[in-house]
Amino acid sequence: MSKIPLIVSTEWLAERQEDPKLRLLDATTFLKQPAEGGYYDVWSGKEAYEKGHIPGAVFADLLGELSDPDAAFKFTVPSRERFVNKISELGVGDDTYVVVYDQGYAVAGAPVIASDWASRLAWQLRYEGFDNVAVLDGGFPKWHEEGRPVTTESGSYPTATFSGERRPELLATKEDVKNALNDESVLLLNSLSEADFKGESDTYARSGHIPGSVNVFFGELSDMKTKELYDEEKLRKKFEDVGALDPSKKVITYCGSGIAATWNALVLNKLGQDNVAMYDGSMTEWAADPSLPLDKVEK
Template identity: 65%
Template sequence: MNEIPLIVTTDWLAERLDDPKLRLIDATVFMKFPEGGGPPNVESGRTSYEQGHIPGAVYADLLGDLSDTDSNLPFMVPSREAFVKKMTELGIGDDTYTVIYDQNALVGETVAASYWASRLAWQLRYEGFDRVSILEGGLQKWQAEGRELTTGSSSYPTASFSGQRRTEMLATKEDVRKAMDDEQTVIIDSLSPEEYAVGHIPGSTNVFFGAHADEKSKALFAADKLRASFESTGALDPDKKVITYCGGGIAATWNALLLNTLGQSNVTVYDGSMNEWTSDPSCPIVKSET
């Protein structure tokens, strides 16, 4: 299979669960928001995966194995060597195709978005692997439809992973500085309107990553509604470049993926996002007028 959709349905996946070339990945990480406010607590989804996952799925640890643990910022991309080593151990390689899902695991919020899955999919494409899809609605939609779950752990045979890193898919702090004054680059803040109002990168426009799917069914909105979310920003102009960012480079990959589905291929993700930007006093911040 040379090409698969960027986003696949539960029906599509159910028909292929027995395909020996399929590699199914649970990429869940939990972000739990304290009742009194403040930053979220971030926890691995491995235990939850072991308690119930789609048959055949293996767990990918974005919190540890697939982030640069030597960085002072969370979730920065690891070295290519470390990433490829883990992918081959999980069975993802040149003769396979991959579907990634998560549990929409933003505890304390009602956001419907598979942003952990999109983060891993983006990392795979960044390292040169294209046969990867996101499961629409993730585990919650699968389970709500009464589909089978299994417990424990699964595994695949090790694989051979080639491809070349696509550096153009990742934006650095310096890239964003230049883009602030570039009319041919659209900078999209993927955080909530409230977070955007508190402080954002100059010149950026707000498209909330959690506004693209139904909160109950977890199904994506129709393409015309998705298009309307981005159209006014200029991000769908094929002659322009788009940089997406968020708090830590996770939700930004969800907006980037949806832009890809709408035909915009020139999208990069600011990996450091606001975690990095706000830690540098020389980086300007603006607030929305109230």
């Protein structure tokens, strides 16, 4: 089976909806930061899926089933056994290809165009050794806006056989990031907003950014009107300006909890930067350890 693109259009998906090898996964999850500030609330998108989704799609529960239930932080990578068991039940196997989408994103109540819940699941699939996976550009909002079919009927696929080998090089740990502080061959890329990067927010236990890191906000890579990623030239400039496309560098992306960082990692991969890892604990883990340094941008 030929490899599919990293990111596909709604038209591309519509043309393949009847393909028996397609596995369409709805990874919708919701996040909202309280109006009074502080750590955000997250909840499953299962109810939204039941109210309407792309025909054929099955719901993939990132929060409840595809994360480690015993970890200190939400959305921590689960054991391989847990992930493989669940993803196999959803029908993803060696002779299939996957398109993942989600139903949208909001940061502190403001809409942001980025399918980062979908990119999180796509990243997990690649981490476990499954390459033939794409993210739907514009996600469910674009699909719905175009008047394409929507259903409340739950999808299902036969249980599959999932093999492949885990790729540890795609995951960065706290120790990896600590080592990167003094390694000029590694670039730390903060995927949060400029305010978060500068240390002007109070979302995490401590504010600021990991020393030496650069900032590309994941919510500024797509056009609010078209809901699609900007053209390659515009995307390339954003990442070139911070040195993230330097072929001699390894890039470690991070955010709050390892979600938005997968969106930036995906776009970097699309632009040809393949040496990218994602820091799963991100600011939630880093800021919680008072022994670890954080920088702020002075006003």
